[in-house]
Amino acid sequence: MNIVKWFHNKLFSRIRLREKLFIMFFFVAIIPLLSFVYYSHQTIKRELTDQTYANMATSLEQINLNLESKLDAYSKISSTLYMDNILRAYLIRDYSEDMGLFVDAYQYFNNTIKNVLTTNPGIQSLTVYTRNQTLPADNVYIKRWDSKFEQSHVYLSLANTFGDIRFVTQQTESGGIPTITLARLLNYDKYPYGILTINIPESDIYSLMAQESEDKSIFIVDAEGNIISSKDKRMLNMNLKSFIRDEFSESLEGKFNDRFNGENVFVAYNTTKFGWKIVSVIPYQSFMAKAQAATARSLTIALLNIFLSALLIYTASRIFTKRVEYLLKMIRRVEKEDFNVNMKSLGHDEIGQLGFAFNKMAKRINKLITEVYKKEIDKKEAEMNVLQAQINPHFLYNTLASISSLAIQNGDMRINKMVADLAKFYRISLNNGKNVLSIHEEITLTRYYIAIQQVRFAGLLRVHYNIEETVLPCPIVKLSLQPLVENCINHAIWDDKQGINIVIKAYRDGQDIVLKVIDDGMGIPSDELKEDFKMSGYGVQNIDHRIKLTFGNDYGVTFFSKLGIGTAVQIRIPG
Known part of the structure; x- marks a missing residue:
């Protein structure tokens, strides 16, 4: 020994x-x-x-x-x-x-x-x-x-x-x-x-x-x-x-x-x-x-x-150690936070595969750093757009409170109810500047909006709800449903006497949650669907973009319509 x-x-x-x-x-x-x-x-x-x-x-x-x-x-x-x-x-x-x-x-x-x-x-x-x-x-x-x-x-x-x-x-x-x-x-x-x-x-x-x-x-x-x-x-x-x-x-x-x-x-x-x-x-x-x-x-x-x-063992040992030394040199570069590594090919054996994996990892890390930075910028821009679209809700909320008081003094309860619903709508939409609220809050916000519009359209809007209670506490991006209902009212009504039916659904689909807004209005021609995807207010495309930023690319909005039959918009979010 x-x-x-x-x-x-x-x-x-x-x-x-x-x-x-x-x-x-x-x-x-x-x-x-x-x-x-x-x-x-x-x-x-x-x-x-x-x-x-x-x-x-x-x-x-x-x-x-x-x-x-x-x-x-x-x-x-x-x-x-x-x-x-x-x-x-x-x-x-x-x-x-x-x-x-x-x-x-x-x-x-x-x-x-x-x-x-x-x-x-x-x-x-x-x-x-x-x-x-x-x-x-x-x-x-x-x-x-x-x-x-x-x-x-x-x-x-x-x-x-x-x-x-x-x-x-x-x-x-x-x-x-x-x-x-x-x-x-x-x-x-x-x-x-x-x-x-x-x-x-x-x-x-x-x-x-x-x-x-x-x-x-x-x-x-x-x-x-x-x-x-x-x-x-x-x-x-x-x-x-x-x-x-x-x-x-x-x-x-x-x-x-x-x-x-x-x-x-x-x-x-x-x-x-x-x-x-x-x-x-x-x-x-x-x-x-x-x-x-x-x-x-x-x-x-x-x-x-x-x-x-x-002869071969001596040659192999030289080749082996030479590639190991080169790989060690590249590792030390990454250790110094230099991710712009472009390694030459080290062959197809285990050392070559290790070099290929290391090179790919370094590029991936560099790409992820860039993507995370860009995603944060996009998210901040989306949140800024939402805040800008609220048209200074603090001032508007105080003004609505004054109008409500005047309506009560003049005995006009119809105007008082509209103003109260609008105030409640903005109270929820403000949400302390947060971009995410619960499905229960989003549906409540939509109900207030519909109540205001029902006063305006007097019997032309017939809204039906089919909501599973288990999905109500789950989070959703703010102002996801209301713009879809607004699209139905602004674009789907084709008969001023018959009006339209709007169905709002929320249910679980496996590990996901699906929300749908369906109307029996005039529908959209197929050649106009792409343009309609961007229409009105925040627009369907804006909602889809904000959902993908919040929950990932596997989720978002899908759009279905047939002329003369109606339109259905589906939101899919994680459960």
């Missing part, structure tokens, strides 16, 4: 960061590398043997999934045609009375089947065999269900299937490459009216395992052991038991040792849900040779890596 402590205090702590990184990285790279070479030499054969079995099982499982997926896709195509009511109607229709009817039928047959063949290029052909003697057969898509067909392997495989799918292997007419046929009995209420066959070429099945068969032999065999698909096409339709002894157990998967073409081999197999087996055969020598070559390569690469590691 004393030696380690002396080494750290006297030597290691005094050298530069670059040399420290070089020493640490060198030992971290070299010691595991030498240990790995030694360990690999001892265990590579055993590990490779186990891995070979695991890879074979994985490969078979993947091929199994792909094969089942492909066969399921073809099964779904057959189910679509099986459930096609139009196809069934055309197949069972009686065409003896009017042979011209079959033209529509063939147009549907051709469109449907060509669409299937176009979207599924792996299908070689698709045919429907029909018993309907009145329907002409084109011997391409529609063929006769005759005695010759009933002797075929396809027809015999459908005995007692009642609409279930069967996969049948058979030779093509050319006698060359075998074809896999999906066969399905088309029946309706247990009445068979046709047989659907979908022919799939062997090459479509082999493509699922073509890439896997480079260093091994893979076969797909049916339940009887006949080879359905193989890399060696000469083995197709031959029985696999002729080449490998039958050790396939009743289990769905397994493995065993055997001889194939005079070589010792590993054999692994898997079984699909359709009863087919996928068999993989790999010679011992194919992976044992790789084990020997891998050991030799590991020794060569290890020696080369020792040299390259020393």
Whole structure:
């Protein structure tokens, strides 16, 4: 322990960061590398043997999934045609009375089947065999269900299937490459009216395992052991038991040792849900040779890596520390409140990302300082505009009190009520110079304004309130509702006899509060909506601007109107 402590205090702590990184990285790279070479030499054969079995099982499982997926896709195509009511109607229709009817039928047959063949290029052909003697057969898509067909392997495989799918292997007419046929009995209420066959070429099945068969032999065999698909096409339709002894157990998967073409081999197999087996055969020598070559390569690469590691570690330590020093220099500039930092790119690794994030942070801080300063100026200007718009309310309030006294002395209570309502209106709007009051106060202020206007318009204003009590204590920007009601009165009345209805609503919408002023007046043409957004007094745009300054850009005013129907203005504020 004393030696380690002396080494750290006297030597290691005094050298530069670059040399420290070089020493640490060198030992971290070299010691595991030498240990790995030694360990690999001892265990590579055993590990490779186990891995070979695991890879074979994985490969078979993947091929199994792909094969089942492909066969399921073809099964779904057959189910679509099986459930096609139009196809069934055309197949069972009686065409003896009017042979011209079959033209529509063939147009549907051709469109449907060509669409299937176009979207599924792996299908070689698709045919429907029909018993309907009145329907002409084109011997391409529609063929006769005759005695010759009933002797075929396809027809015999459908005995007692009642609409279930069967996969049948058979030779093509050319006698060359075998074809896999999906066969399905088309029946309706247990009445068979046709047989659907979908022919799939062997090459479509082999493509699922073509890439896997480079260093091994893979076969797909049916339940009887006949080879359905193989890399060696000469083995197709031959029985696999002729080449490998039958050790396939009743289990769905397994493995065993055997001889194939005079070589010792590993054999692994898997079984699909359709009863087919996928068999993989790999010679011992194919992976044992790789084990020997891998050991030799590991020794060569290890020696080369020792040299390259020393060179690369030294270079990396220089690059690493150089960028760290540059980043530290920029940090010290920001520490001195110099936020105009424009760092050069430090790459795309963690240090580069750190430099990018630091540069972005410095610019963001600078931008936020500017935005906060500007926002405060805008807020002060908005508050000043509100105060200026109140037309010296102190003087006006005192004057109104005098007018009210004169009205009482002269017995004119109508004028007294108007003046009293106007005084109460300005008392609330003054609000000690504050820009925010409660929704209850804002609605009360609006009521006083409406009371004054109802005296003027005498029965033409019909105002309805729908206010949730839970929103009344919540804050709102002063003079938000009253200008909207003023717009209704000044611009919406189009009939001096009928007047208008005004509805004022306030309710919660999730985490927000929504206030609406709705009228059934004349409405606004769509081409005038933008200009109307700025109209009258403070205007809708002014209200929207003040709400955004107070509560943020997620809130504000929205405007809806339709000519001849009416106008609705909505205010959204946080709850």
